[in-house]
Amino acid sequence: MAKISAQICRLAACAGLFAATLSAAPAAAQGELKPVNGFDGKTIRLGLIQPLTGPAAVLGQPVVAGARTWFDYINKEKGGIAGKYKVELVVEDHMNQQAPTVQAYNKIKNDVVMVAQLFGTHTTLAVLPQVNDDKMLVGAGGYDYVFFKERQLLAVGAPYQIMAVNALAELWNNQGYKDKTVCALIRDDPYGAAGLEGVEFASKKLGFKVAAVVRFSMADQDFSGQMAQLKAAGCQLVYVTTIPPQFVRMVGNAVRVNFAPLWLGQFPTWSGVLVDNPAYDYMAKNLMIASEGPEWGDMSVPGMARMVELQKKYAPEAKPDFFFTIGYKSAQAATAVLEAAVKAGDLSQQGLAKAYEGIGAMSFGGLTGDHVYGSPDQRRPPLTSSLFKVNKAKPYGLEAVRTNFTSDLAAQYVDAHK
CATH class of the missing domain: 3.40.50.2300 (Response regulator)
Structure with missing residues (x-):
């Protein structure tokens, strides 16, 4: 055919x-x-x-x-x-x-x-x-x-792995996060493992150490223990793989211990409904999303x-x-x-x-x-993906930091996993 x-x-x-x-x-x-x-x-x-x-x-x-x-x-x-x-x-x-x-x-x-x-x-x-x-x-x-x-x-x-390596490369090389302490908060299942694989690949290629990998389950409702671990490790940038209801609870636990790193969320972490959440101001200041494509409505x-x-x-x-x-x-x-x-x-x-x-x-x-x-x-x-920050003035609550970009790491990841 x-x-x-x-x-x-x-x-x-x-x-x-x-x-x-x-x-x-x-x-x-x-x-x-x-x-x-x-x-x-x-x-x-x-x-x-x-x-x-x-x-x-x-x-x-x-x-x-x-x-x-x-x-x-x-x-x-x-x-x-x-x-x-x-x-x-x-x-x-x-x-x-x-x-x-x-x-x-x-x-x-x-x-x-x-x-x-x-x-x-x-x-x-x-x-x-x-x-x-x-x-x-x-x-x-x-x-x-x-x-x-x-x-x-x-x-x-x-793939999540490509989104993770591109976003981390962008933050490390162009957004002022080089030499920051990088950690990961990972759901203990294949969804979380895919994101962590990207983080670990980026760490090898960019030359940083993942200071802490903290895990949780899909059933968890309280994250005070995880926040204590991340804070004790001095985490300044945390890659997180979760969904919106759990992330809201994570934010609540983080606020209670005065923990405010940059959260880099795998894209299912975010939903537009979060713009009406009481934790919006914290997320607007401390959350970016590794995703793909343009802002909604970019004609x-x-x-x-x-x-x-x-x-x-x-x-x-x-x-x-x-x-x-x-x-x-x-x-x-x-x-x-x-x-x-x-x-x-x-x-x-x-x-x-x-x-x-x-x-x-x-x-x-x-x-x-x-x-x-x-x-x-x-x-x-x-091999392209996008990086967004939270802004309720935008449709879906996300504003583009950079869209449809790639990094050398993306091609290297695919070549290493043929």
């Missing part, structure tokens, strides 16, 4: 590319597609497995809104995938927990063509053995670098301009949110795979796998860096 370069940043051009590709398809592919699990000959059903209840719901609900927005556009303005097959989303709640993830996956796996987005690093890893056995294509909502090398995972976005970025246009049209109730962007990007990537599979006349698991490996280079119009897909050994994640 010929490779298809999906340039999502220019939707009109992208639609034209897909249309031209389909028009050139073999006669067999132009006819009616054979029904498979999740496809009855008319409608393509896709899974979304997200935290819709519990502490992480503030992150999972915007993911669903972003994915719905993209597929509303595809269904209503493009006539569906390949201008013909409408998309229906099957949404399940996994509460950001491993066992419910496995249950949700088993509930829908025979009723969907693919899982367009599965939220979480630890949750994705929990179900990965079954995903591999089933040959199911799954949009990986976790940002661990290893997901780019898993055959059945469709990873979108710069100079083609992908952002188009996403905001579609959000206003199809999800006007949705607030600016990075996790909306995640759902939207994941839906775009799934669309590229589905279009290629329809072109080849095969929506089976084998057909989707072949389509995925044939995509090649893919751009998201500045919402994330350029991706290279293909077979696992050919895939390459984006």
Whole structure:
């Protein structure tokens, strides 16, 4: 199958590319597609497995809104995938927990063509053995670098490791944090481990020692012990891997012991709802976020301009949110795979796998860096990421310090982990 370069940043051009590709398809592919699990000959059903209840719901609900927005556009303005097959989303709640993830996956796996987005690093890893056995294509909502090398995972976005090394390099080299005492506050699971891996790689390349690595669990509610350890170690910059409800509690414990380092948060640490939290002033002074892409609403970025246009049209109730962007990007990537599979006349698991490996280079119009897909050994994640500071005057409460930049460390990390 010929490779298809999906340039999502220019939707009109992208639609034209897909249309031209389909028009050139073999006669067999132009006819009616054979029904498979999740496809009855008319409608393509896709899974979304997200935290819709519990502490992480503030992150999972915007993911669903972003994915719905993209597929509303595809269904209503493009006539569906390949201008013909409408998309229906099957949404399940996994509460950001491993066992419910496995249950949700088993509930829908025979009723969907693919899982367009599965939220979480630890949750994705929990179900990965079954995903591999089933040959199911799954949009990986976790940002661990290893997901780019898993055959059945469709990873979108710069990995946590890349975000960490770029942000630390920027702070160390350009933002006045060279020779500061660096520490890490790490959730004791694969999500935390991915961030810590980036911190430790940066420490070796930039020549600093991680003075303290302090851990916590997802169930922890009190962090007074962790704050005491970090303060005793003299930490001036702390890389933290958590989610908003826990970070608020961390801040409360930090304030009580008069501990105010620069917190560098892995991006799920932040949510726009925190601008109304009583701890906002502390966060505005002491928190930066390692993330990717532009500020919400930066209309100079083609992908952002188009996403905001579609959000206003199809999800006007949705607030600016990075996790909306995640759902939207994941839906775009799934669309590229589905279009290629329809072109080849095969929506089976084998057909989707072949389509995925044939995509090649893919751009998201500045919402994330350029991706290279293909077979696992050919895939390459984006090397760019962004650094933000807290500012409630900005949509989503984040102001860009520097966007879509890279460092020598990012390429070195990927080269070291091929």
